[in-house]
Amino acid sequence: MDFRKTFDTIPEQFDKWRPRYxxxxxxxxxxxxDLGTHKSALEIGxxxxxxxxxxxxxxxxYLAIELGENFAEYMQNKFGTYDNFHIVNDDFETHNFGDRKFDLIYSAATIQWIPENIGFPKIFDLLKPGGILAMFMTYxxxxxxxxALYEQMEEVYRKHFYVETKYTCRLDYEHALNYGFTDxxxxxxxxERFLSADEYVEYLAGTQVEHITLKEPYKTRFYEGIREAVRNAGNQIKIIDTIALYLTKKPDSDAVSL
Known part of the structure; x- marks a missing residue:
């Protein structure tokens, strides 16, 4: 299963529950x-x-490249009034950017969907000398x-969480250094966030890729079990978010020091 367009099926729910940076x-x-009117930026996904x-x-x-048709339309409706906003509905891995180069390329929890041997070299080529790659996400x-609540929820997962395909997208962000990036x-x-039982269920159903693909009868049993566990724990779950940022750059010159 190609998970890359899973969230594109529920853009409004995804937008409501996705944690902000x-x-x-x-x-x-x-x-x-030093981003401003004299600079260019590409956002991936x-x-x-x-x-x-x-x-x-x-x-x-600003240019965005977005694989999902619904997401691309959502973005256009949301930011189309900005004169400097541009978006392309296409696959970053195969899109031809022509001779365009960027001062900043960034990914907010997206680059892990791209194989590193495709993503890092292409980004390196698209950056101007001295350009910055920013990769950030929320853990x-x-x-x-x-x-105590966590252990009860783990039991619900063991009993009812059956997915046909496991999410396996992982990326070691430090591997950018293997592709010419530096610094x-x-x-x-x-x-910290605090969610009620109903809010937590909606959050899982709107932001967790495997959860979205759950099928019946497991889907109903799973969400009922999670909702009951949180309600029994005072109807509140505490989520501790770590917002992680990796910054690296393309050397100021393409010349390689030996």
């Missing part, structure tokens, strides 16, 4: 790239644009703030 992350990227507007507001020449910890820098920020 923090202002500190945007500030770090924009400052590092923007989805519904949770990480789009801060970059648009700099006035940069969510459901266990630390809910030890890799990592930063992180932490946030």
């Amino acid at each position: 923090c202002e500190e992350l945007y500030s770090e990227i924009i400052t590092r790239t 923007p989805g519904t644009g949770q990480a789009t507007e801060p970059f648009l507001k700099t006035g940069c020449d 969510s910890d459901y266990k630390s703030g809910n030890e 890799l820098n990592y930063q992180e920020w932490n946030k």
Whole structure:
């Protein structure tokens, strides 16, 4: 199964429940790239644009490439009033960008869908010398703030969570250094969220790729079990989010030092 367009089937639900990033992350990227009207940016797989507007507001020449037809339409409706907004509905892996080059290329929890031996070389080629690659995502910890509840939810998973295809997209972001990038820098920020039982079920159903593909009778049994577990734990689950940012750059010159 190709999971890449799974979220595209539920754009409104995805947009509502997808965790947002923090202002500190945007500030770090924009400052590092000196992003403004004189610079260009490419966003890979923007989805519904949770990480789009801060970059648009700099006035940069912004281009998004989005595989999902519904997501691309959603983005156009959301940001089409910006004169510097442009979007292409196509597959980054195969799209021909012509002679375009960018000062910033960034991915908000998308680049892991692209095989590294395709993604990193193509991004390297699309960047101007000295250009920046920013990769960021949210890692969510459901266990630390809910030890007893977590064990009860794990039991629900063991009993009712049956998916036909496992999600296996993984990427070691530090592998960018194997493809010519340099000066890799990592930063992180932490946030907390509190969701009720109903909110947590909607969050799972709208943002977790395997959960979206659940079929009956497992789907109903699973979500009923999760809802009951959270309600029995005071109708609240605490989620600790780590917002992770990897910044790396293409060398200022294409020349290789020996």
